[in-house]
Amino acid sequence: MADASLFVVATPIGNLNDMSPRAVEVLQSVALIAAEDTRHSSRLMAHFNIKTPMISVHDHNERQRQQTIIDKLAAGESVALISDAGTPLISDPGFIVVRAVREAGFKVVPVPGCSAVIAAMCAAGVPTDRFIFEGFLPAKKSNRQQFLEQFVDEPRTVVFYESTHRIVESLSDMQQVLGADRYVVLARELTKTFETIHGAALQELIAFVEADPNQQKGEFVVLVQGVQAQVSEDIDAAALKTLDVLLEELPVKQAAALAAKITGYKKNKLYQVALERK
CATH class of the missing domain: 1.10.10 (Arc Repressor Mutant, subunit A)
Structure with missing residues (x-):
């Protein structure tokens, strides 16, 4: 690679076949990979025979690591930034490093690929011409309900991430705040063996999830259809x-x-x- 650059590389969210040839080539060619969790990413590296050295860059050390990455770039060596899965910076660390690298005068190159929010939207059957992504909902019930209040009259599709531990509670809070008739799509375990994409009015969707414990497990993208102006x-x-x-x-x-x-x-x-x- 002629010019030292920071490559922001998307990795699979489940199915390893979604790894792009370009992503593999970049990760094999750079001098260093900055990974959210090196233990987690080592399995991906082993699968694609990528032997590039790795360092951890996560929420708790990102500011400290940014100088290490800039020093590498200053020495003429390229670096790749990856998260545990999907596209870095999308509800994942990386913003601080990317900003610092750009301000230091080095090139930042996106290597596109998987993103759970985009994968969910293209298969959900809700309007996608205008949408907002809000990441993870607040963990506490009172904070979550208060947060949801701002979307009561929102005309755009609203997209959230949610965890196994809170999915039923979050859907129940949505029903209480947004109404039982609001149409919501639940995209679970995208690209993985037990992928499920199911849409219904909240009252029906909650019944569907509660009736099957398997539908309460995994990683979730929740897509809330906006209010349609009459x-x-x-x-x-x-x-x-x-x-x-x-x-x-x-x-x-x-x-x-x-x-x-x-x-x-x-x-x-x-x-x-x-x-x-x-």
Whole structure:
């Protein structure tokens, strides 16, 4: 590798076949791998015959380790940053190191791959054009309920991570705060042998999880569908029919613009309705 760089490398979240050839090549070529847990990552390295030296970089030593990494880069040697699974920095350590490396004038290169939040979203069947990722919910019940209050009227899909120990309690708190009818998708053990992706109104989803102890085990991504604005209530049936016909043949933006000319309603309002109906 000609220029010394920090490579931020995504690793599998379960299925080792998801490791990209580029990721393997980078990890074999760098001088040092900064791993969240070297004992955990040693199994991955052994599987792909990667013999590169490793050091630990985690929440408790990240500030101390950043100088070690910068010194390596200053000596002309590249370093790779990995987490225990998935993409570093996404609910994982790494932000402090990446910022320090950039500020020191060295290149940071992403090596994309697995991310549990993205894997869950592409298979959940909830709107993904706008979403927010909130990481792990607070551990204490009162804090968790208070935290969830801010999403009562949220129109975007909200994505959380949750652990085995709190999944039932967290879903119950969501039902209490967001309502029993809120549609939620639970993505469990993604890419692993017992992967499950199940969506339902919260009341039904909780019953599904409580009825099967296996559905309470593993690592979870929780996707909460946003509140859908009922803009269409302000538009008469004839205009909605016109919009629906146009949507069958045209993209949303064009259909809304043409419907505005035909019906006299404002284009922006029709565009919102078109998104809702599409």
